[in-house]
Amino acid sequence: xxAVEIVPEASLIIEVVNTRYGQQKRLLDAWPGRTxxxxxxxxxxxxAATDIVxxxxxxxxxxxxxxxxxxxxxxxxxxxxxxxxSTINHVADHTLLRVQFxxxxxxxxAPESNGFDGVIARLLAxxxxxxxxxxxxxxxxxxxxxxSRAFYDGSKNQSxxxxxxxxxxxxxxxxxxxxxxxxxT
Numbered sequence: 001x002x003a004v005e006i007v008p009e010a011s012l013i014i015e016v017v018n019t020r021y022g023q024q025k026r027l028l029d030a031w032p033g034r035t036x037x038x039x040x041x042x043x044x045x046x047x048a049a050t051d052i053v054x055x056x057x058x059x060x061x062x063x064x065x066x067x068x069x070x071x072x073x074x075x076x077x078x079x080x081x082x083x084x085x086s087t088i089n090h091v092a093d094h095t096l097l098r099v100q101f102x103x104x105x106x107x108x109x110a111p112e113s114n115g116f117d118g119v120i121a122r123l124l125a126x127x128x129x130x131x132x133x134x135x136x137x138x139x140x141x142x143x144x145x146x147x148s149r150a151f152y153d154g155s156k157n158q159s160x161x162x163x164x165x166x167x168x169x170x171x172x173x174x175x176x177x178x179x180x181x182x183x184x185t
Contacts, residue, residue: 006152009126010135016123017069017150034058041119051115064091073141095121144168
């Protein structure tokens with residue numbers, strides 16, 4: 001199987017959504033508080049050492065991350081999808097982006113602001129770019145709800161449902177098998 005190259009915009013979306021995944025004992029939360037988020041953003045060079053993330057910024061980022069997770073899950077819950085899209089649009093309303101030509105045939109959306117607002121703008125620009133490129137459909141949320149990691153579906157027919165067939169896929173198949181064995185015939 002050949003490796004699929006993931007565009008940087010998709011990597012950013014996946015990395016942000018994966019700042020929190022799993023449940024209970026297997027919960028990973030890279031942003032448990034404002035300071036942790038600030039450090040995470042600095043480590044990745046997304047904000048300068050002097051930039052500060054306010055409590056409001058923190059709440060906005062968490063809301064955006066969870067709205068992206070809901071939209072990437074592509075659930076049949078229409079109410080949740082409407083709320084997620086509303087949240088994304090609300091955050092986007094307060095974001096400054098500009099069209100930037102990088103070449104005669106290459107155009108991108110670029111943040112107009114620095115600091116935390118620039119990070120949010122860059123993330124929304126990545127979502128837009130992936131949508132236009134058709135790669136947003138390949139970013140999915142693992143259907144093992146105990147996991148819920150974002151992953152890039154590199155399969156030819158875009159039919160992957162788990163972040164890992166060896167991990168989550170095997171767990172889900174074993175769970176289904178055990179449930180079928182318990183069920184009365």
